[in-house]
Structures are given as structure tokens and as C-alpha cells.
Amino acid sequence: MKKIRKILAAVLVLMLMLTPVVSVSQPVTIQAAAKTTKTTLKKSGGRYYAYENGKKLRNTWRTIQSGKKKYTYYFGSNGAAYQASKEMMGRYGVIVKKIRGQYYGFDYLGHRVKGVRVGSTSTYGMPYVFYFNSNGTYNKKRTAQLRTASKTNKKAATIKKMLGKCRKYRISKNSCFMNGNGVDITYTYDTVELSVFRPKGKNYKYDVVESLVARY
Known part of the structure; x- marks a missing residue:
């Protein structure tokens, strides 16, 4: 009996050795690393231009990192970013441009702006106050x-309520407004300055607006 068991065990081992081993391998997908396109901003002749892979960008938007902040630009048909004239509109004034059916404002650095701004649609145009939404689009109603x-x-x-809290204000006692019978008060906000007139004595009822201009 023991001899039979040994023979059966030997046969079993032999069968296992002769059985082919089937290897099942899973297909491996190798994903190529995504190509990173670096946008380079360059200044030439007072204008800003953007390049990608050595090619100048035209008729397109780009958001570009500068230090810790990101700024959005639009580069026109000649490759130059839309930007206001600092000499004509100061640091906070804007040039207003229509792009694909929407109006946007750009400062002298070419940055797309938001909130309250004073500017015009041309360099020598009459400045007006504008309001731009958080995504930069012109808000007609608010304006x-x-x-x-x-x-x-x-x-x-x-208008003071609409503009919110001012950064500072100054009082000038030599006013030319309404025959000079009062004082001028200038309120400075982030991007604009509001000048109001305050009549003296019994003539005082409330402050009145003189002007709202871009902050310089």
C-alpha cells in the first residue's frame, strides 16, 4: 500500500512539472509628459509683447505670472498689448477697448482692470467713469x-456711498467753486479722486460734487 502511494505521489509531481505555465500580463500605458508652454513677456518701445516658442502672440488673451501676482493682457493684431498712455491717463486711468463684443479696460502696464476706473476709448478722448466686473467686462448699468x-x-x-471708504482726504480752504464761499474736499480712493464742495455757514445744506477723476 505504501509502495502504491509513493508511485502515485511521483506521478503527481511529474504531471505538475509537465503542465505549461501561462503568464498573464496586463497592458501598460505609458503617458507622455504634458508639454509646458512658457509665455514670455517682453517690453519694447514702451509696449508689451508676449512670445511662446519664439512666436509673437496676436489677437489673443494671456494671463501671465509676475512675481506673486497674475495679470491678464490682450495682445492685438500687431502683437502689442492694449495699454493706456501713462502720460495722458496716469497710473490709474485706463484705455477702453472692445474685444469680441465686450468692452474691457487696460491700465498703462497693459493689465486688465476691474472695479471703478476713469478712462476713454481713445488716447485723446474725453475721460469718463467706468465700472468693470470682477472678470473685467464692462458693467453698463453700474457705469x-x-x-x-x-x-x-x-x-x-x-457717489461717496457708491465708492465706499476712502484712503484719505484733504481740505482746501481756497475754493473757486460757487464764488468760493466754502471749502473743497478731495477724497482719494484706490483708483479715483472725488472732489466735493462744502458751502460755509447758513448756506450749507450738503456737500456737492465738483468732479470725479482718475487718481494720479
């Missing part, structure tokens, strides 16, 4: 409200 509230001789409380 109309600001323009109405900032008209000369309007009650100043309305």
Missing part, C-alpha cells in the same frame, strides 16, 4: 449709476 451720481452739483453723499 450709468456712477456717471449720474458724479455729475457736477449733484449731492455728494450718493
Whole structure:
């Protein structure tokens, strides 16, 4: 009996040795690393241009990192970024451009802006107040409200409320407004300056608007 068991065990081992081993391998997908396109911003002749892979960008938007901040530009048909003239509009004034059916404002550095700004649609155009949404698009309704509230001789409380808290203010006692019978007060905000007139003595009812201009 023991001899039979040994023979059966030997046969079993032999069968296992003769059985072919099937190897199942899973297909391996090798994903190529995504190609990173670096955008380079260059300044030439006072204008800003962007390049990718040595090619100048045209008729397109780009958001570019500068230090710890990112700024959005639009590069026109000649490759130059839309930007306001610092000499004509100062650091906070803007040039307003229509791009694909929407209006946007750009400062002298070519940065797309948001919030309250004073600017024009051409370098030598008449400056007006504008309001731009958080994504940079022109807000027609808000702009109309600001323009109405900032008209000369309007009650100043309305526009002051719309502009919010000012950074600082200064009082000038030598006013030429309304025969000079009062003082001028200039309120400085982030991007604009509001000048109001405060009549003296019994003539005082409320402050009135003189002007709303770009901050310099």
C-alpha cells in the first residue's frame, strides 16, 4: 500500500512539472509628459509683447505670472498689448477697448482692470467713469449709476456711498467753486479722486460734487 502511494505521489509531481505555465500580463500605458508652454513677456518701445516658442502672440488673451501676482493682457493684431498712455491717463486711468463684443479696460502696464476706473476709448478722448466686473467686462448699468451720481452739483453723499471708504482726504480752504464761499474736499480712493464742495455757514445744506477723476 505504501509502495502504491509513493508511485502515485511521483506521478503527481511529474504531471505538475509537465503542465505549461501561462503568464498573464496586463497592458501598460505609458503617458507622455504634458508639454509646458512658457509665455514670455517682453517690453519694447514702451509696449508689451508676449512670445511662446519664439512666436509673437496676436489677437489673443494671456494671463501671465509676475512675481506673486497674475495679470491678464490682450495682445492685438500687431502683437502689442492694449495699454493706456501713462502720460495722458496716469497710473490709474485706463484705455477702453472692445474685444469680441465686450468692452474691457487696460491700465498703462497693459493689465486688465476691474472695479471703478476713469478712462476713454481713445488716447485723446474725453475721460469718463467706468465700472468693470470682477472678470473685467464692462458693467453698463453700474457705469450709468456712477456717471449720474458724479455729475457736477449733484449731492455728494450718493457717489461717496457708491465708492465706499476712502484712503484719505484733504481740505482746501481756497475754493473757486460757487464764488468760493466754502471749502473743497478731495477724497482719494484706490483708483479715483472725488472732489466735493462744502458751502460755509447758513448756506450749507450738503456737500456737492465738483468732479470725479482718475487718481494720479
